[in-house]
Amino acid sequence: MALLEINNLGISFGGLRAVDNFSITIEKGQLYGLIGPNGAGKTTIFNLLTGVYKPNAGTILLDGNNITGKKTVDINRAGIARTFQNIRLFKDLTVLDNVKTGLHNSHPYSTVAGILRLPNYYKVEKQMDEKAVELLKVFDLDKEKDTLASNLPYGKQRKLEIARALATGPKLLLLDEPAAGMNPNETAELMDTIRFVRDNFDMTILLIEHDMKLVSGICERLTVLNFGQVLTQGKTADVLHDPEVIKAYLGE
Numbered sequence: 001m002a003l004l005e006i007n008n009l010g011i012s013f014g015g016l017r018a019v020d021n022f023s024i025t026i027e028k029g030q031l032y033g034l035i036g037p038n039g040a041g042k043t044t045i046f047n048l049l050t051g052v053y054k055p056n057a058g059t060i061l062l063d064g065n066n067i068t069g070k071k072t073v074d075i076n077r078a079g080i081a082r083t084f085q086n087i088r089l090f091k092d093l094t095v096l097d098n099v100k101t102g103l104h105n106s107h108p109y110s111t112v113a114g115i116l117r118l119p120n121y122y123k124v125e126k127q128m129d130e131k132a133v134e135l136l137k138v139f140d141l142d143k144e145k146d147t148l149a150s151n152l153p154y155g156k157q158r159k160l161e162i163a164r165a166l167a168t169g170p171k172l173l174l175l176d177e178p179a180a181g182m183n184p185n186e187t188a189e190l191m192d193t194i195r196f197v198r199d200n201f202d203m204t205i206l207l208i209e210h211d212m213k214l215v216s217g218i219c220e221r222l223t224v225l226n227f228g229q230v231l232t233q234g235k236t237a238d239v240l241h242d243p244e245v246i247k248a249y250l251g252e
Protein backbone atom coordinates (compact mmCIF):
# COMPACT_ATOMS: atom_id res chain seq x y z
CA MET A 1 0.00 0.00 0.00
CA ALA A 2 1.25 3.51 -0.82
CA LEU A 3 2.03 5.77 2.14
CA LEU A 4 0.34 8.74 0.50
CA GLU A 5 -2.31 8.53 -2.16
CA ILE A 6 -4.00 11.69 -3.38
CA ASN A 7 -6.75 11.44 -5.97
CA ASN A 8 -8.24 14.29 -8.02
CA LEU A 9 -7.61 16.94 -5.38
CA GLY A 10 -8.90 20.43 -6.11
CA ILE A 11 -9.43 23.84 -4.53
CA SER A 12 -10.55 27.23 -5.84
CA PHE A 13 -9.96 30.69 -4.44
CA GLY A 14 -12.68 32.90 -5.92
CA GLY A 15 -12.42 32.27 -9.64
CA LEU A 16 -8.91 30.83 -9.47
CA ARG A 17 -8.57 27.04 -9.64
CA ALA A 18 -5.32 26.94 -7.63
CA VAL A 19 -5.13 23.12 -7.61
CA ASP A 20 -7.04 21.07 -10.14
CA ASN A 21 -7.43 17.30 -10.48
CA PHE A 22 -4.16 16.67 -8.63
CA SER A 23 -3.18 13.04 -8.07
CA ILE A 24 0.02 11.56 -6.70
CA THR A 25 1.15 8.26 -5.18
CA ILE A 26 4.15 8.17 -2.84
CA GLU A 27 5.54 4.88 -1.57
CA LYS A 28 6.93 4.42 1.92
CA GLY A 29 10.56 5.57 2.14
CA GLN A 30 10.53 7.61 -1.07
CA LEU A 31 12.21 10.98 -1.35
CA TYR A 32 9.81 12.82 -3.64
CA GLY A 33 10.01 16.33 -5.14
CA LEU A 34 7.16 18.67 -6.04
CA ILE A 35 8.37 21.36 -8.43
CA GLY A 36 6.88 24.01 -10.70
CA PRO A 37 6.98 27.73 -11.47
CA ASN A 38 6.02 30.39 -8.93
CA GLY A 39 2.31 30.35 -8.21
CA ALA A 40 1.82 26.83 -9.65
CA GLY A 41 0.05 25.66 -6.47
CA LYS A 42 2.78 23.78 -4.62
CA THR A 43 2.35 25.36 -1.19
CA THR A 44 -1.42 25.16 -1.61
CA ILE A 45 -1.02 21.38 -1.92
CA PHE A 46 0.95 21.33 1.36
CA ASN A 47 -1.81 23.42 2.94
CA LEU A 48 -4.43 20.94 1.69
CA LEU A 49 -2.36 18.03 2.96
CA THR A 50 -2.03 19.54 6.43
CA GLY A 51 -5.63 20.70 6.85
CA VAL A 52 -4.91 24.44 6.56
CA TYR A 53 -7.27 24.46 3.56
CA LYS A 54 -10.15 22.08 2.90
CA PRO A 55 -10.38 20.75 -0.65
CA ASN A 56 -13.51 21.20 -2.79
CA ALA A 57 -12.73 17.91 -4.53
CA GLY A 58 -10.67 14.76 -4.16
CA THR A 59 -9.35 12.45 -1.47
CA ILE A 60 -6.16 12.14 0.57
CA LEU A 61 -5.22 8.75 2.01
CA LEU A 62 -2.33 8.44 4.46
CA ASP A 63 -1.30 4.86 5.04
CA GLY A 64 -4.78 3.84 3.92
CA ASN A 65 -6.61 6.27 6.27
CA ASN A 66 -8.80 8.95 4.77
CA ILE A 67 -7.57 12.28 6.17
CA THR A 68 -9.37 14.51 3.65
CA GLY A 69 -10.65 17.71 5.25
CA LYS A 70 -9.45 16.80 8.76
CA LYS A 71 -8.09 19.39 11.20
CA THR A 72 -4.36 20.20 11.23
CA VAL A 73 -3.86 18.79 14.72
CA ASP A 74 -5.56 15.51 13.81
CA ILE A 75 -3.54 15.24 10.60
CA ASN A 76 -0.35 15.77 12.58
CA ARG A 77 -1.41 13.00 14.95
CA ALA A 78 -2.21 10.80 11.95
CA GLY A 79 1.41 11.25 10.86
CA ILE A 80 2.12 14.32 8.71
CA ALA A 81 4.60 17.00 9.85
CA ARG A 82 5.90 19.96 7.87
CA THR A 83 8.40 22.77 7.73
CA PHE A 84 7.65 26.16 6.21
CA GLN A 85 8.98 28.29 3.35
CA ASN A 86 9.73 31.03 5.89
CA ILE A 87 11.17 29.37 8.97
CA ARG A 88 8.62 29.26 11.79
CA LEU A 89 10.45 28.46 15.00
CA PHE A 90 9.57 29.68 18.47
CA LYS A 91 12.34 32.23 18.34
CA ASP A 92 12.27 33.13 22.03
CA LEU A 93 12.50 29.51 23.13
CA THR A 94 15.72 27.56 23.39
CA VAL A 95 16.76 24.98 20.83
CA LEU A 96 15.82 22.22 23.30
CA ASP A 97 12.38 23.66 24.05
CA ASN A 98 11.62 24.02 20.34
CA VAL A 99 12.11 20.27 19.90
CA LYS A 100 10.13 19.57 23.06
CA THR A 101 7.09 21.39 21.63
CA GLY A 102 7.13 18.71 18.93
CA LEU A 103 7.41 15.91 21.49
CA HIS A 104 4.49 17.34 23.47
CA ASN A 105 2.31 16.79 20.40
CA SER A 106 2.99 13.09 20.47
CA HIS A 107 3.39 12.28 24.20
CA PRO A 108 1.39 14.65 26.35
CA TYR A 109 0.81 14.11 30.06
CA SER A 110 -2.53 15.21 31.39
CA THR A 111 -3.07 18.95 31.75
CA VAL A 112 -3.87 18.45 35.41
CA ALA A 113 -0.55 16.67 36.00
CA GLY A 114 1.20 19.60 34.30
CA ILE A 115 -0.56 22.35 36.23
CA LEU A 116 -0.19 20.62 39.60
CA ARG A 117 3.36 19.49 38.83
CA LEU A 118 2.47 15.91 39.81
CA PRO A 119 5.30 13.32 39.87
CA ASN A 120 4.32 12.08 36.43
CA TYR A 121 4.96 15.59 35.07
CA TYR A 122 8.62 15.52 36.17
CA LYS A 123 9.10 11.96 34.95
CA VAL A 124 7.69 12.70 31.51
CA GLU A 125 9.57 16.02 31.26
CA LYS A 126 12.86 14.24 32.04
CA GLN A 127 12.15 11.61 29.41
CA MET A 128 11.34 14.37 26.93
CA ASP A 129 14.58 16.20 27.70
CA GLU A 130 16.51 13.02 26.99
CA LYS A 131 14.60 12.32 23.81
CA ALA A 132 15.02 15.90 22.61
CA VAL A 133 18.78 15.82 23.22
CA GLU A 134 19.04 12.53 21.33
CA LEU A 135 17.27 14.11 18.39
CA LEU A 136 19.45 17.24 18.58
CA LYS A 137 22.56 15.04 18.50
CA VAL A 138 21.44 13.65 15.16
CA PHE A 139 21.44 17.18 13.79
CA ASP A 140 24.63 18.16 15.57
CA LEU A 141 22.70 20.76 17.56
CA ASP A 142 23.01 19.28 21.04
CA LYS A 143 25.81 21.61 22.08
CA GLU A 144 23.52 24.54 21.32
CA LYS A 145 20.53 23.14 23.22
CA ASP A 146 20.33 26.15 25.57
CA THR A 147 20.78 28.75 22.81
CA LEU A 148 17.75 30.78 21.80
CA ALA A 149 16.47 29.62 18.41
CA SER A 150 16.74 33.19 17.07
CA ASN A 151 20.50 33.19 17.81
CA LEU A 152 21.25 30.18 15.61
CA PRO A 153 22.71 30.76 12.16
CA TYR A 154 20.23 30.34 9.31
CA GLY A 155 21.30 26.85 8.19
CA LYS A 156 20.98 25.54 11.75
CA GLN A 157 17.54 27.10 12.16
CA ARG A 158 16.44 25.09 9.11
CA LYS A 159 17.86 21.93 10.70
CA LEU A 160 16.12 22.70 13.99
CA GLU A 161 12.80 23.11 12.17
CA ILE A 162 13.26 19.65 10.66
CA ALA A 163 14.20 18.23 14.09
CA ARG A 164 11.07 19.73 15.63
CA ALA A 165 8.89 18.29 12.86
CA LEU A 166 10.46 14.85 13.40
CA ALA A 167 9.81 15.10 17.13
CA THR A 168 6.08 14.78 16.42
CA GLY A 169 6.77 11.25 15.16
CA PRO A 170 5.52 11.60 11.58
CA LYS A 171 5.21 8.98 8.86
CA LEU A 172 5.45 11.67 6.18
CA LEU A 173 7.62 14.78 6.36
CA LEU A 174 6.78 17.77 4.15
CA LEU A 175 9.59 20.26 3.51
CA ASP A 176 8.62 23.56 1.86
CA GLU A 177 11.66 25.02 0.06
CA PRO A 178 14.19 23.80 2.63
CA ALA A 179 17.13 25.31 0.70
CA ALA A 180 15.58 28.78 0.35
CA GLY A 181 18.07 31.45 1.38
CA MET A 182 20.93 28.98 1.81
CA ASN A 183 24.42 29.34 0.36
CA PRO A 184 25.84 26.42 -1.69
CA ASN A 185 27.70 24.96 1.31
CA GLU A 186 24.60 25.05 3.50
CA THR A 187 22.57 23.48 0.68
CA ALA A 188 25.09 20.65 0.27
CA GLU A 189 24.93 19.99 4.01
CA LEU A 190 21.14 20.12 3.92
CA MET A 191 21.09 17.50 1.16
CA ASP A 192 23.12 15.18 3.41
CA THR A 193 20.75 15.89 6.32
CA ILE A 194 17.64 15.09 4.26
CA ARG A 195 19.17 11.84 2.99
CA PHE A 196 20.22 10.99 6.55
CA VAL A 197 16.69 11.58 7.88
CA ARG A 198 15.18 9.39 5.19
CA ASP A 199 17.64 6.56 5.77
CA ASN A 200 17.90 6.64 9.56
CA PHE A 201 14.33 7.56 10.49
CA ASP A 202 12.85 5.33 7.81
CA MET A 203 11.04 8.46 6.68
CA THR A 204 8.99 9.29 3.60
CA ILE A 205 9.71 12.84 2.42
CA LEU A 206 7.87 15.13 0.02
CA LEU A 207 9.66 18.39 -0.66
CA ILE A 208 8.99 21.55 -2.61
CA GLU A 209 12.14 23.11 -4.00
CA HIS A 210 13.33 25.53 -6.67
CA ASP A 211 17.00 24.60 -6.28
CA MET A 212 17.49 22.14 -9.15
CA LYS A 213 20.81 20.94 -7.78
CA LEU A 214 19.06 19.76 -4.64
CA VAL A 215 16.10 18.33 -6.56
CA SER A 216 18.21 16.36 -9.03
CA GLY A 217 20.67 15.39 -6.29
CA ILE A 218 18.31 13.78 -3.81
CA CYS A 219 14.79 13.28 -5.21
CA GLU A 220 13.99 9.89 -6.70
CA ARG A 221 10.71 10.93 -8.25
CA LEU A 222 9.18 14.24 -9.22
CA THR A 223 5.81 15.75 -9.94
CA VAL A 224 5.82 18.96 -11.96
CA LEU A 225 2.93 21.29 -11.35
CA ASN A 226 1.88 24.04 -13.76
CA PHE A 227 -1.15 26.28 -13.26
CA GLY A 228 -2.44 23.97 -10.55
CA GLN A 229 -2.30 20.84 -12.70
CA VAL A 230 0.15 17.98 -13.02
CA LEU A 231 2.32 18.58 -16.09
CA THR A 232 4.23 15.35 -15.69
CA GLN A 233 5.42 12.93 -13.02
CA GLY A 234 7.92 10.09 -12.83
CA LYS A 235 11.57 9.32 -12.23
CA THR A 236 13.64 12.46 -11.66
CA ALA A 237 15.98 12.04 -14.65
CA ASP A 238 13.07 11.36 -17.05
CA VAL A 239 11.04 14.30 -15.78
CA LEU A 240 13.93 16.76 -16.00
CA HIS A 241 14.53 15.77 -19.63
CA ASP A 242 10.88 16.10 -20.63
CA PRO A 243 10.66 18.90 -23.25
CA GLU A 244 7.33 20.10 -21.79
CA VAL A 245 9.00 20.55 -18.41
CA ILE A 246 11.96 22.37 -19.88
CA LYS A 247 9.58 24.68 -21.72
CA ALA A 248 7.24 25.35 -18.81
CA TYR A 249 9.72 25.57 -16.03
CA LEU A 250 13.41 25.08 -16.53
CA GLY A 251 13.67 27.16 -19.66
CA GLU A 252 12.01 30.21 -18.24
Ligand SMILES: Nc1ncnc2c1ncn2[C@@H]1O[C@H](COP(=O)(O)OP(=O)(O)OP(=O)(O)O)[C@@H](O)[C@H]1O
Residues within 6 Å of the ligand: 013, 016, 018, 036, 037, 038, 039, 040, 041, 042, 043, 044, 045
Ligand atom coordinates in the same frame (compact mmCIF):
# COMPACT_ATOMS: atom_id res chain seq x y z
N1 LIG B 1 -5.51 31.85 0.58
C1 LIG B 1 -5.48 32.18 -0.71
N2 LIG B 1 -6.37 33.04 -1.24
C2 LIG B 1 -6.33 33.37 -2.54
N3 LIG B 1 -5.43 32.89 -3.43
C3 LIG B 1 -4.51 32.04 -2.96
C4 LIG B 1 -4.47 31.64 -1.59
N4 LIG B 1 -3.42 30.77 -1.43
C5 LIG B 1 -2.85 30.64 -2.63
N5 LIG B 1 -3.49 31.40 -3.56
C6 LIG B 1 -3.18 31.51 -4.99
O1 LIG B 1 -3.05 30.18 -5.48
C7 LIG B 1 -2.01 30.13 -6.45
C8 LIG B 1 -1.00 29.09 -6.03
O2 LIG B 1 -0.23 29.60 -4.94
P1 LIG B 1 0.90 28.76 -4.20
O3 LIG B 1 1.42 29.60 -3.09
O4 LIG B 1 0.36 27.42 -3.87
O5 LIG B 1 2.01 28.60 -5.33
P2 LIG B 1 3.46 28.00 -5.24
O6 LIG B 1 3.59 27.03 -6.36
O7 LIG B 1 3.70 27.47 -3.87
O8 LIG B 1 4.36 29.27 -5.51
P3 LIG B 1 5.85 29.67 -4.99
O9 LIG B 1 6.79 28.77 -5.71
O10 LIG B 1 5.98 31.10 -5.43
O11 LIG B 1 5.85 29.50 -3.50
C9 LIG B 1 -1.43 31.51 -6.58
O12 LIG B 1 -2.05 32.16 -7.67
C10 LIG B 1 -1.83 32.17 -5.27
O13 LIG B 1 -1.96 33.55 -5.41
